[in-house]
Amino acid sequence: MEISSDLDVEELLLLYALSRSQRKRVWVHDINQKRKDLGEYHRLCRELASHEDRFFTYFRMSQDLFEELHELLIPKISKCTTNWRTPISTRERLVICLRYLATGDSHQTIAFSFRVGRLTVGGIVKEVCTEIWNTLQPEYMPSPTEETWKQSEKGYRETWNFPNCVGSVDGKHVSIKCPKNSGSEYFCYKKFFSVVLLAIVDPCYKFTVIDVGSYGRHSDSGIFENSIFYRQYIHGKSLLPDKPLPGTEEPVPHVLIGDEGFALKTYLMRPFPRALATQDERKTNFNKRLCRTCRVVENTFGILAQKWRIFLRPIDCDVDTAIDIIKAACCLHNYLRTKQGTAILTPESEDENVPMRALITHRPTNRRSTTAAFETREQFVSYFNQ
Numbered sequence: 383m384e385i386s387s388d389l390d391v392e393e394l395l396l397l398y399a400l401s402r403s404q405r406k407r408v409w410v411h412d413i414n415q416k417r418k419d420l421g422e423y424h425r426l427c428r429e430l431a432s433h434e435d436r437f438f439t440y441f442r443m444s445q446d447l448f449e450e451l452h453e454l455l456i457p458k459i460s461k462c463t464t465n466w467r468t469p470i471s472t473r474e475r476l477v478i479c480l481r482y483l484a485t486g487d488s489h490q491t492i493a494f495s496f497r498v499g500r501l502t503v504g505g506i507v508k509e510v511c512t513e514i515w516n517t518l519q520p521e522y523m524p525s526p527t528e529e530t531w532k533q534s535e536k537g538y539r540e541t542w543n544f545p546n547c548v549g550s551v552d553g554k555h556v557s558i559k560c561p562k563n564s565g566s567e568y569f570c571y572k573k574f575f576s577v578v579l580l581a582i583v584d585p586c587y588k589f590t591v592i593d594v595g596s597y598g599r600h601s602d603s604g605i606f607e608n609s610i611f612y613r614q615y616i617h618g619k620s621l622l623p624d625k626p627l628p629g630t631e632e633p634v635p636h637v638l639i640g641d642e643g644f645a646l647k648t649y650l651m652r653p654f655p656r657a658l659a660t661q662d663e664r665k666t667n668f669n670k671r672l673c674r675t676c677r678v679v680e681n682t683f684g685i686l687a688q689k690w691r692i693f694l695r696p697i698d699c700d701v702d703t704a705i706d707i708i709k710a711a712c713c714l715h716n717y718l719r720t721k722q723g724t725a726i727l728t729p730e731s732e733d734e735n736v737p738m739r740a741l742i743t744h745r746p747t748n749r750r751s752t753t754a755a756f757e758t759r760e761q762f763v764s765y766f767n768q
Contacts, residue, residue, distance in 0.1 A: 410467070410499075417497035423474045441477075442484050442689050447721050451514075452476055458513040470498065470506070478503060479510035483711055486692040508703045511710035519709075522716040526590055526615070531622050535636060537585030542675045544639065545627050545765075549590055550679035551640045551650070553580040553605060557696040558704045568701075577701065579708055580605050582638060583679040588716045595705045606644065616649055627765045634761050639672055646751035648758045668763045686715050 418424050430437040434445065441448055452473055459476070461469035470478075474496070482492055482503070489503040496503075524530075531548045538547040555576035561568055568575040580593040593609040606612055615621060624633035638650045646652050653659070653669040660666070687693040690711045697704045 414497045421497040422495045454517050475506050478506050482507050483690045483692050486695050511706040514710040518713040518717050534584045541585050544675045546636050548621050548636050549582040549638045551582045551638045552679040553578050559698050561701050583682045587682045588719050589712050592712050594708045646755045648755050664767045668766050671766050
């Protein structure tokens, strides 16, 4: 009986192995084979070409700008046709990536809609975002030059009445899924996992410089002082030579402006603590002028998140891909702001009641400042209270 039982087990194992070896393996799922007939790109997207308003809502840009962007990316994202299969076209790859950025839907949702594989969507998003950054960054977010700072200072002086300001700086937490084996490195004080997007913005709501990927647990000041931008343009240097404020004679440094998340420096102005400002009208006036100008960077983050709604929910990718997505979205932001010629928002046209929910700001810092930094801020206080 034992011998018979052993033979029965062996036969069952053999039958199971044969069934596994004979199981049909498919390259493309039956549902996805109907992509060219029923996929979203081949049906809805082609209909949108006849409706400019719907096209803009779907792609977050006009047809002309989409075609221009596509022409720039064709050499970078095209794939060769093989004997095994015909690759997804460059246009459809760009559409999948833009739709992912515009909606923030999961890879699986996008995959069902376009009738492609989930892993295919993930690969397309990473590759296209990388090439968007590589292609657009040299022209639409180049390394700042002296002329860049001069134009920015002119804009802040004429539009926002803050002379000697060359940029508004802030950092925001971008929510991501918990990275593997990361411990608490990416866990921020708001109790979620994040990477930090640190940005300097010009008066036209465009990104001048961005730093992406720092741990969520770090402060704005720490990230800023460890950034490549700081080492290249600020440490031991000056953005522009000192010059007097309008109507004065004493030279004053050119500065960036930020909120309470940054330490006061000779090159970076922050507001007075609220407890001090309420007791001194001069400090209150300075805070009003500075905070109104700081809304430039806040509004820029708001525009970015409202157009590319991937920022409204945790990015469900590995950290490297999340960084590529953030960088691509910032580059697309500058590309569209430049091409569409959107008018600059003025203090009078701002909506003071629009909350910033998508990206979370950092906690205030209480780092000590130098006497020279206090003296520089006092020069601005005196000017704004003339």
